[in-house]
Amino acid sequence: xxLCVNEKEIVVPGEVLATGMDNLPxxxxxxxxxxxxxxxxxIMEVSGRLIRIIPLSGNYLPKRGDTVIARVTDVTLSGWRMxxxxxxxxxxSLKDATSRFIKKGSDLTQFxxxxxxxxxxxxxxxxxxxxxLSMRGPGLKKLPEGRIIYVTPSKVPRIxxxxxxxxxxxxxxxxxxxxxxxxxxxxxxxxxxxxLLAVETxxxxxxxxxxxxxxxxxxxxxxxxxxxxxxxxxxx
Amino acid sequence: MNKDSKEHMLKxxxxxxxxxxRRLSDFREISLELGVSDSAEGSARVRIGDTExxxxxxxxxxxxxxxxPDQGNLIVGTELLPIANPAFEPGPPGTxxxxxxxxxxxxxRESKVIDIKALCITPGEKVWAVNIDICSIxxxxxxxxxxxxxxxxxxxxxxxxxxxxxxxxYKKKSSxxxxxxxxxxxxxxxxxxxxxxxxxxxxxxxxxxxxxRLTVASTAEGVICSxxxxxxxxxxxxxxxxxxxxxxxxxxxxxxVVERA
Amino acid sequence: xxxxxxxxxRRADQMREIEARVGVIPRADGSAYFRIGRTIAYAxxxxxxxxxxxxxxxxxxxxxxxxYNMMPFSGSGxxxxxxxxxxxxxxxxxxxxxxxxxxxxxxxxxxxxxxxxELPQTDSGTRCxxxxxxxxxxxxxxxxxxxxxxxxxxxxxxxxxxxxxxxxEEAYEDEPVSDVPVxxxxxxxxxxxxxxxxxxxxxxxxxxxxxxxxxxWGIYEVQKAALKERFNCVKAD
Numbered sequence: 001x002x003l004c005v006n007e008k009e010i011v012v013p014g015e016v017l018a019t020g021m022d023n024l025p026x027x028x029x030x031x032x033x034x035x036x037x038x039x040x041x042x043i044m045e046v047s048g049r050l051i052r053i054i055p056l057s058g059n060y061l062p063k064r065g066d067t068v069i070a071r072v073t074d075v076t077l078s079g080w081r082m083x084x085x086x087x088x089x090x091x092x093s094l095k096d097a098t099s100r101f102i103k104k105g106s107d108l109t110q111f112x113x114x115x116x117x118x119x120x121x122x123x124x125x126x127x128x129x130x131x132x133l134s135m136r137g138p139g140l141k142k143l144p145e146g147r148i149i150y151v152t153p154s155k156v157p158r159i160x161x162x163x164x165x166x167x168x169x170x171x172x173x174x175x176x177x178x179x180x181x182x183x184x185x186x187x188x189x190x191x192x193x194x195x196l197l198a199v200e201t202x203x204x205x206x207x208x209x210x211x212x213x214x215x216x217x218x219x220x221x222x223x224x225x226x227x228x229x230x231x232x233x234x235x236x
Numbered sequence: 237m238n239k240d241s242k243e244h245m246l247k248x249x250x251x252x253x254x255x256x257x258r259r260l261s262d263f264r265e266i267s268l269e270l271g272v273s274d275s276a277e278g279s280a281r282v283r284i285g286d287t288e289x290x291x292x293x294x295x296x297x298x299x300x301x302x303x304x305p306d307q308g309n310l311i312v313g314t315e316l317l318p319i320a321n322p323a324f325e326p327g328p329p330g331t332x333x334x335x336x337x338x339x340x341x342x343x344x345r346e347s348k349v350i351d352i353k354a355l356c357i358t359p360g361e362k363v364w365a366v367n368i369d370i371c372s373i374x375x376x377x378x379x380x381x382x383x384x385x386x387x388x389x390x391x392x393x394x395x396x397x398x399x400x401x402x403x404x405x406y407k408k409k410s411s412x413x414x415x416x417x418x419x420x421x422x423x424x425x426x427x428x429x430x431x432x433x434x435x436x437x438x439x440x441x442x443x444x445x446x447x448x449r450l451t452v453a454s455t456a457e458g459v460i461c462s463x464x465x466x467x468x469x470x471x472x473x474x475x476x477x478x479x480x481x482x483x484x485x486x487x488x489x490x491x492x493v494v495e496r497a
Numbered sequence: 498x499x500x501x502x503x504x505x506x507r508r509a510d511q512m513r514e515i516e517a518r519v520g521v522i523p524r525a526d527g528s529a530y531f532r533i534g535r536t537i538a539y540a541x542x543x544x545x546x547x548x549x550x551x552x553x554x555x556x557x558x559x560x561x562x563x564x565y566n567m568m569p570f571s572g573s574g575x576x577x578x579x580x581x582x583x584x585x586x587x588x589x590x591x592x593x594x595x596x597x598x599x600x601x602x603x604x605x606x607x608x609x610x611x612x613x614x615e616l617p618q619t620d621s622g623t624r625c626x627x628x629x630x631x632x633x634x635x636x637x638x639x640x641x642x643x644x645x646x647x648x649x650x651x652x653x654x655x656x657x658x659x660x661x662x663x664x665x666e667e668a669y670e671d672e673p674v675s676d677v678p679v680x681x682x683x684x685x686x687x688x689x690x691x692x693x694x695x696x697x698x699x700x701x702x703x704x705x706x707x708x709x710x711x712x713x714w715g716i717y718e719v720q721k722a723a724l725k726e727r728f729n730c731v732k733a734d
Contacts, residue, residue: 012724013599013636014644014684030643037684039601039643041636041724056728058639059526059545061604087545087559087608115238128556128606145240147255154639192248196257207731273618274535276570286523290617292570313569315579319541319613321524326564326613328580367576369569371617373539374522406574440524 007046010056010210011038017051028053042154043210056210060086060153060183062122062131069143069181070133072116075108082120082133085150085183090131092120097135117143117187119179143179146189149199151206153184158209159202166205166215173222174198197225237444242431245445249433255441261482263437266490268385268497270393278394278414280497282386284437286376288320291386292369293394293414297404300356300363308355309365312341314383320372321440335464336370340384340424342462343453344368347422350391351415357399366391366414377439380451384424385490389497391416422453422461423491425483429471434479436486450476452483456491460484499655500672504665512649512661512712517629517723519637527638529723531630533649534663535620540630541613542638545602548609559605563592563612565627571619573664588624595628595648595680595690601641610640621664622650628680628690633720637727645720647713648680648690651705653697658705660712677705681713 002020005011017029018036025031028040029051038044042053062068062084070090074081079093094102097111112118119140124132134140151159160167160180171178176190176198186202188195205218237245245255252259264285273279276292298309314333318324329337344350355364368390370383391414398408428438428449438446448467454460460480465471471479507513513534522528525541532538545559553560565588567577581589592614602610612634614627625648632646652662655672667676675695682689688706697705 010725010728012645012721013642014682015721016684028641032643037643039641040639055639057527057637087547087605089547113238115241129608145244147244148241189244192251192253195248196253196255199255200257210728211731273537273568273570275573275618275620279570279617288522290568292568292617294570294576296575313579315568317566317568317613317615318543318564318611319522319525319528319539319615322543322546326566326581367569369576369579371568371615373615374524376524404575 003046005044007044009044010042011044011053012041013039017044022049023051024049026050026052028055055154057152058154060084062086062088062090062125062129063182064122064125066122066182067140068120068122068183069148069179069185069187070118070120072112072114072118075112075114080108080112082118084122084131085153085185088129088131090122090133092133092135096123096133099136112142117148119143119181143187144189146177146187147195147199149186149188149202151184151186151202153182155206155209156180156182156184158214159186159205161215166218169215169219170198170201170222173226193229200225242445245442246431246433249430249435254435256439260433260435261486263486263490266385266493268389268493270389270497276390277397277409278390278392280386280389280393282382282389284378284382284385285439286374287378287382288373289379289382289386290371290373291383291390292371293390294367294369295394295396295404296365296367297357297362297399298365299361305360306356307352308363310341310345310350310352310368311365312337312344312368312370312387314340314370316372321375324372324375335466336380336383339380339451339462339464340370340387343384343422343424344387344391347420347453347455347461349417349420349422351417354415375440377441377443378426378437381424381426381437384422384453385494388421388423388494392494392497419457420455421491421494422455423487423494424451424453425486425490426451427479427482429467429469429475429479434482436482448475450479450483452480452487454484454487458484500657500669501655503659505663509657510660510708510711512715513663515716515719517633517719519633519723519727525634525638527634527636527640529630529633529637531626531633533622533626533661535618536622536626537616537618538623538626538630539615539617540627540634542610542634542640543613544610544638545605545608546611548607553609554607556606559602559608559610561593561597561600561602561610561612563589563596563614563631565589565592565614565624567616567619567623571616573620588627591690591692592624592628592631596631596635596646598687598689599632599642599644599646599682600635601643604641610635621662621667622678625649625678625680629716629720633724636724644682644684645717646680646689647683647716647720648678649709649712649716650676650678651709651712652676653695653701653705658701658708660708677702677709679706679709681710683714683717686710
């Protein structure tokens with residue numbers, strides 16, 4: 001066998017994953033001589049000949065095409081600077097903000113004000129991580145009042161689930177609106193109790209993302225918690 | 237915190253429910269551990285939820301201050317270590333850390349929990365100096381109450397090193413404890429006001445929404461021994477009254493935790 | 498005669514007891530606790546994050562910034578005055594150099610990775626404990642690394658070559674003492690920290706490095722187990 005580690009096992013940086021030339025190093029790994037080695041703390045995954053690491057931690061790196069939840073941190077003459085929960089601020093310029101005509105010199109805070117949260121798309125990232133944003137696209141909007149939480153960005157795919165199945169299950173069971181940004185920022189809006197339970201559920205998914213049978217476990221968790229609550233206390 | 241987010245938080249508070257599931261007057265779980273640094277003469281670790289502080293006491297022999305020749309010296313310092321919060325930076329203490337030091341200092345000093353005259357060795361010449369250093373490990377909100385509690389626990393843990401009249405031998409601990417009046421042990425509780433609501437033990441999300449706060453130190457006998465009003469909104473006399481009531485109520489609960497340690 | 502029986506009864510190649518935990522500081526992006534004997538180190542990683550002032554930025558890659566600090570009550574004698582001194586500045590710098598060879602910060606131009614090391618209690622070997630904690634905290638923060646970094650001090654007391662000296666051994670007065678803090682990259686055996694004070698023969702030093710390597714493999718196993726335990730301890734229910 002060329003694999004030195006079982007599939008789905010947690011590995012640390014520097015750990016030898018495979019020897020020989022049968023496998024190819026993919027993300028989170030590198031080749032050194034005839035060995036493939038992990039460069040991230042995470043779960044080893046093999047698909048065909050490729051070996052990669054699904055990271056268990058790490059900050060968000062902007063990627064073109066991602067829909068993220070951003071916070072307005074500055075309003076400039078030509079647009080808005082936004083915090084996208086990454087080491088780099090991103091820019092939304094006037095032309096990508098709205099299809100309406102904006103007169104030169106008008107007050108841009110009437111569109112997006114400091115501290116506002118928006119669902120927004122990353123349209124370009126340079127090698128220097130200069131990141132451009134756009135509001136043009138379905139579902140992109142300024143978010144109304146709600147609760148914001150931050151999760152590990154690498155866990156976002158599990159929170160969303162296959163074709164959105166996981167997050168819809170939570171939404172449906174709790175009557176809570178939830179929007180998950182690829183950058184690990186999540187917006188929620190529901191009754192205080194529903195939101196609280198939704199946050200608890202999301203934290204559970206985040207914590208147990210690497211353990212098999214997640215969907216069933218989350219389903220059971222929601223069922224049990226809803227039973228515990230007096231039927232009248234969760235608004236339907 | 238922007239207006240929308242705050243309005244959203246207030247909606248929840250109106251239902252007596254906080255973002256982490258607590259009720260308005262609930263503290264997070266408190267744990268207290270003594271003797272966490274054996275290089276200190278006394279030390280303690282206090283956790284309030286995820287917030288964690290270590291306080292250490294070093295004793296030394298110094299000359300007294302000229303205006304208090306027959307009293308020991310008491311110095312409280314706070315290091316808001318950059319490990320604890322992404323916003324903390326290395327460097328000399330800023331306003332926040334100085335405020336914690338001074339509020340904790342006043343609680344200890346004014347409660348007279350330490351018999352400061354018993355720390356005099358030779359009047360006008362030699363006295364014991366009690367150096368209390370508070371170090372933040374993790375700041376998930378309410379560092380000030382956590383710091384005050386860790387300080388009280390650390391002085392409870394403090395034992396004198398050997399002193400032969402000339403020099404201190406830090407390698408040898410004596411059996412002598414710091415002279416403390418147990419009934420005067422101060423417990424510090426901060427009550428914060430968000431909108432119309434009074435809550436205790438704010439998490440860091442809640443701290444971002446604070447309008448006003450009142451930190452109250454009181455002894456086991458219910459004597460209020462120091463206070464500090466913070467936040468940028470003004471409060472009414474009625475506010476002060478209900479904030480003190482809540483602080484004293486919580487202090488009684490917490491002093492039981494201290495006694496057990 | 499000579500120092501052939503250690504004060505605490507350890508074998509020449511035996512380290513003090515080691516304890517490691519990961520994820521001890523929830524606010525940090527990565528964190529770890531490392532104890533060897535009475536020496537305790539906390540490490541927290543923040544970043545990669547925005548770096549100001551701008552002139553510090555490197556447009557080709559992220560930079561690493563380490564800060565080593567002893568808590569005021571952590572020394573064996575009098576209170577340590579807070580704030581940096583020459584010693585802590587130098588240790589911060591060699592810590593950066595010890596960690597840099599394994600880090601890949603190419604994906605983070607202009608950004609910084611901050612590593613803060615704090616010691617609440619010390620008994621020699623503090624920079625080594627700090628490096629062990631820091632390397633676990635960096636892995637916990639999800640930083641791309643070619644290896645972990647392990648570190649221990651070795652040295653000579655009288656004619657005995659020893660691993661992991663204590664304060665008492667460093668302060669041994671009857672015979673000359675040399676102290677050699679070393680950091681090893683466990684996969685390749687390369688050396689990323691090497692300092693020495695005292696007197697030593699070259700071939701003794703080479704033997705000490707060999708002893709350090711063996712000790713570091715032991716530390717590596719503890720680090721690895723602690724990193725895995727952070728996620729393996731989560732039980733599905």
